[in-house]
Amino acid sequence: MLGLALAVLAGCSGCSGVEALTGGGVPAATLPVAPVEPVEPVEQDDPAVGTSTASRPTATSGAPSASTTGGLAPMTSEDLVALADRMTDVLRDGSEEEWAALFDLGEEGEEQQRAWYRAVRAVPMTVRELLPSVVVAADTPEGSVVEVVFAHQVEGADPVPARESYRLTVRRAPGEEPVITDVDGFGSADGFPQLWDLRELDVVVTQSLVVLAPDGREDEVAAVLPGLEAAVANVFLDFRTDAPQRLVVQLAGPDDVVAILDDRRWQHPPLGLAIFLPGVDLEGLEPGGSGVPAADEHVDRIVVDLDVLAADHAENGVTPPGGWSVMRHEGVHAVLDGDPSVSPPIWLWEGVAQWYGDRRDYVVDPWYADVVERIGVPEELPTSLDQYYFGSEEESEAAYAVSAMVFTYLDRTWGFGTARDVGVGLSAADTWYDDEDVDAVFLEETGLTFAQFEAAWRDWVAATYG
Ligand SMILES: [Zn+2]
Structure with missing residues (x-):
């Protein structure tokens, strides 16, 4: 528990001894939008000549040899487009098995991909696509390093599709389908990680909320949900003048809050966050091309420490009638957040x-x-x-x-x-x-x-x- 344990429920005379509600001095932050550094494409030379790639370990030789590439076929931009299309197809119409078959990540990595697939499909979205961005390095010893963007627009919440970028290592033997052997991100400025990148989730959808929470914590989520909904209802009533009717809230343990925050300057983990994901301009996409244009608008996500909220509720046995302080706080950030400039x-x-x-x-x-x-x-x-x-x-x-x-x-x-x-x-x-x-x-x-x-x-x- 951070900060002071001083806040009590007003108008609850029997509760004057109640401590540890989350009002008062607990920092709850909004992160300013950080500019996304574009990744420069690496020139795609003829692999037989092979003068490119920044990360090849030996700078002395010319063409990639079997000893540096393991006899792999470097990915081209066209290959990346095909891979992203395949991922989108499986996400839209395929099965979890087909999704898992795209990867070779070991047991834990595969489980995480399966969890990602289930969570992302459980969230109501009007856009759910993998977009080809760039071939970062075509022929490292491990394979090709590429960037794809997960464009996703949560129904009723997001004014434009949000951008979460992934860096994939792709291994492809000549004549075979590519297999993804490593998944990483570019940090919080480009939307990574979200809670679905970290663990198995349950998704709860209400009229005003899309709640993502770790699997196995259904009872705690149910206990704090009325206080989340009351908070959002109040924020919308008092502040909202425009369209979206929902907020997306990730309820996370403190370690996951820190992982999503992804900023080492923080001395102590915050109780809540309102973060921005960059927006994607789907209209600006070139058919069959790579590169993902940014939208002018961005997308809000709220992250709240589930441990603290659940402990408050368990200890006090009450829900503040106007909703949890931290949810009201982050809700105001999300609703007042307008022009990022x-x-x-x-x-x-x-x-x-x-x-x-x-x-x-x-x-x-x-x-x-x-x-x-x-x-x-x-x-x-x-x-x-x-x-x-x-x-x-x-x-x-x-x-x-x-x-x-x-x-x-x-x-x-x-x-x-x-x-x-x-x-x-x-x-x-x-x-x-x-x-x-x-x-x-x-x-x-x-x-x-x-x-x-x-x-x-x-x-x-x-x-x-x-
Ligand atoms: Zn704040």
């Missing part, structure tokens, strides 16, 4: 989500008071990602609390609608910290400039928690 102030981004996550059913004042006692009345709002995500747990917790206090102050002084509208307005502010945009939003909503507001907020923090 817009970078709202970080204190806004985490503040509105943390405030909204806790405001309905969790008691925050002791947490705020604790943070103010520790760090004093904050001189200014935190502006660095490091303060939230990559610093110590104490520093991170203080950053979240201070940001949430801005919205608690707005909520208690001007009302819920104003606090929300400041959050929505600032989420479209078009620079990381643009005084003009920020001023305009605060003037509109509170009649104060941001500087005036910040001074009033600081006085309120001092008077209330100092």
Whole structure:
């Protein structure tokens, strides 16, 4: 359990001793979209001449010989197109056995591929395709290294197909069908891994959620599901103005949360994540070609630590009526996430989500008071990602609390609608910290400039928690 175990359910008088609900100081993050580095295709020379490939171990010889390639036939772009088409066909109309037959990964690897196949087919998707991207290296000793993109659009949730890239090692003896002997990814900026890459899953589909969770944890998932659904219903009611009616949530153990996060700068694993997958522009695909064009839009995925949620529920025996704080928090991120080129102030981004996550059913004042006692009345709002995500747990917790206090102050002084509208307005502010945009939003909503507001907020923090 991270952070403070201080939050209790408000309006539950018998529960005042309840601890360890997940509100309060537990970091729950949104990762900014990282640009995807295109992989340069390796020139496909005539293999008999064979001057290409970056990763051949001996740079001295010309043509690939039996000793370097094992007598394998290097993949061409056309071969890659055919392989991706075959994978898509099996995914669409084939069987698990046919899928497994595409791979030679050993027992564990094959089981993981079978689990992937079952999970991906259990998720309702309007697009489910493997697209050929690039031949990275045609003739390494192990075979060819190629990239394919799993384009997948979850029904009711994704505005465009999401992109998850895989790097495959493909071994092909001359005259035979290619066999995939290794599967890897390009890291979280290109969508890898998702929970279906890590273990066997159960998929639960409701009106507002597509929930992926580890197989064998059905009871825990059923126990926390009402709190997830209530949270999403509230987020949609309070924030949503446009189309998608569903969120995709991966409930994962802490190790899998860290694997999906895929960022070693984090000092401590977060309780929840709202991540973005790059989008795929299917219209821009060239028939029969390789290379996968990016869409302008991207796709949201939420990851929540199932261990912590299940423990909260088991210990407290209650579901917060407005839903789990962490799900409300990540839901706000997913819903307010619009134009990826817009970078709202970080204190806004985490503040509105943390405030909204806790405001309905969790008691925050002791947490705020604790943070103010520790760090004093904050001189200014935190502006660095490091303060939230990559610093110590104490520093991170203080950053979240201070940001949430801005919205608690707005909520208690001007009302819920104003606090929300400041959050929505600032989420479209078009620079990381643009005084003009920020001023305009605060003037509109509170009649104060941001500087005036910040001074009033600081006085309120001092008077209330100092
Ligand atoms: Zn967050």
